[in-house]
Amino acid sequence: MDGDEQLARAELRRQIGRLEAQLGSLFADAFPRLRIDAGVAAVSSEPRALGLGDLEAIRDSLATRIGAARRQLQERAELETRNRELLERMLDAPAEHKWLRISRTDVGEPGCGHWHSRPRLGPLGMLMGWWRVRVSSGCPLSGRLAAVERERQESP
Amino acid sequence: MGAGAADSELGWEPSSTFGWVAPHVSAEFPGLGISWIEVDGKPGRSPEPVERRLHETSNRFYGAHAIHLRERPIPWAYRVFFRQIGLDPDRTRTPVEQLALDRLQDGGFKTRGLPADALTIATIETGIALRAFDAERLEGALCIRDSAPGESLAGRPGELSHGTLVIADEQAPAGLLFGATGEDRGVGRGTRRIAIAAVQVDGVPQIAVDEALWMVAATLEAA
Numbered sequence: 001m002d003g004d005e006q007l008a009r010a011e012l013r014r015q016i017g018r019l020e021a022q023l024g025s026l027f028a029d030a031f032p033r034l035r036i037d038a039g040v041a042a043v044s045s046e047p048r049a050l051g052l053g054d055l056e057a058i059r060d061s062l063a064t065r066i067g068a069a070r071r072q073l074q075e076r077a078e079l080e081t082r083n084r085e086l087l088e089r090m091l092d093a094p095a096e097h098k099w100l101r102i103s104r105t106d107v108g109e110p111g112c113g114h115w116h117s118r119p120r121l122g123p124l125g126m127l128m129g130w131w132r133v134r135v136s137s138g139c140p141l142s143g144r145l146a147a148v149e150r151e152r153q154e155s156p
Numbered sequence: 157m158g159a160g161a162a163d164s165e166l167g168w169e170p171s172s173t174f175g176w177v178a179p180h181v182s183a184e185f186p187g188l189g190i191s192w193i194e195v196d197g198k199p200g201r202s203p204e205p206v207e208r209r210l211h212e213t214s215n216r217f218y219g220a221h222a223i224h225l226r227e228r229p230i231p232w233a234y235r236v237f238f239r240q241i242g243l244d245p246d247r248t249r250t251p252v253e254q255l256a257l258d259r260l261q262d263g264g265f266k267t268r269g270l271p272a273d274a275l276t277i278a279t280i281e282t283g284i285a286l287r288a289f290d291a292e293r294l295e296g297a298l299c300i301r302d303s304a305p306g307e308s309l310a311g312r313p314g315e316l317s318h319g320t321l322v323i324a325d326e327q328a329p330a331g332l333l334f335g336a337t338g339e340d341r342g343v344g345r346g347t348r349r350i351a352i353a354a355v356q357v358d359g360v361p362q363i364a365v366d367e368a369l370w371m372v373a374a375t376l377e378a379a
Contacts, residue, residue, distance in 0.1 A: 006183065006184070009184065013236075013240045014241050016236060016240060017236040017240075017359075020226075020232065020235055020236045021227075021232060021236075022237055023225050024226035024232060024235070025227060027223070027226065028223055028224050028226070028227050031223045038246055039244060039246045039247070040244055040246075041241045041244060042237070042242055042243050042244040042247060042248065043239070044242030044243065046242075046316070046317060046320045046321075046332060047241040047242065047243060047300065047320065047321040047332060047333045047334055048241060048242055048302070048319045048320055048321055048334070049181065049184045049241070049316075049319065049321070050240065050241065050242050054242060055240070057241055058240075058242075062239070088190070135174070
């Protein structure tokens with residue numbers, strides 16, 4: 001009986017190891033687009049050899065977390081696909097998507113850039129219907145940010 | 157199972173000593189082990205080369221490393237072991253993940269003096285969980301076992317709950333397996349000889365443990 005239980009505990013520990021690897025992989029895949037909650041409540045405040053019940057609870061919680069993480073990733077991927085399709089439509093017809101702004105994050109790409117449907121020549125373009133998509137130049141350079149910070153510190 | 161000198165096939169000196177693991181604990185956790193080395197050294201400010209090494213290590217470690225840490229075999233092995241002993245590694249961090257988090261929050265690995273800086277460098281480089289004890293205050297060989305009724309950890313109020321996994325010497329628990337170190341066994345002002353212990357879990361190769369211990373020893377001896 002005890003031998004059977006020990007085997008069962010060993011099998012549960014093996015399953016926990018496999019699930020932890022899957023969760024770690026999902027966590028890394030999602031970053032930085034999505035923050036996956038990988039937390040599974042501790043069953044003990046101090047380290048100890050766990051019984052079958054506790055090991056089962058951890059295994060089940062990890063499996064639940066993985067299910068939730070996969071759903072989150074799937075939903076995010078669908079949203080990014082829809083945003084990419086919207087971006088293509090905006091690029092084809094900027095005037096039909098006035099003032100719409102889509103960031104690189106919205107389409108699942110790294111960086112700080114965005115696409116923005118804006119009128120050419122300001123108010124005149126608005127009146128004449130001259131719309132175009134402007135692509136931002138990306139993330140601010142660290143040197144520029146440092147200069148702004150210096151100016152702020154120097155100003156009274 | 158007694159303590160004995162490990163084979164130092166690579167010629168690393170000082171060679172590590174294997175501690176024992178209580179048989180029923182070992183049966184539950186195959187691959188769990190402890191080994192340690194002793195080096196002359198006292199706590200204090202890290203010399204300039206150690207601080208420089210810490211700084212260089214900081215410069216090579218970015219946020220992306222921290223995110224992908226849990227996918228690497230050794231940090232993953234410790235995470236799994238934490239789960240298996242009832243700890244949540246996202247709350248009670250594994251040693252290497254705690255250092256990674258501190259690195260991101262502080263903007264670099266802050267110097268905390270010796271021996272802490274030596275342990276930081278070795279843990280970040282290898283992923284191995286390391287502990288420091290005052291070698292002259294340890295009684296005999298180190299081991300991993302579960303606590304007996306009535307045992308406590310010096311400096312912590314109350315008794316350890318029965319079955320808590322501890323690192324112990326031949327007299328008493330020296331610290332939780334992952335967690336607090338007993339005040340009477342920890343490195344303090346009077347320490348002149350330091351025992352560096354590495355806790356090995358299933359999936360962690362012996363060569364990584366030897367390398368971590370050797371790195372700490374080399375850092376402390378050079379200081």
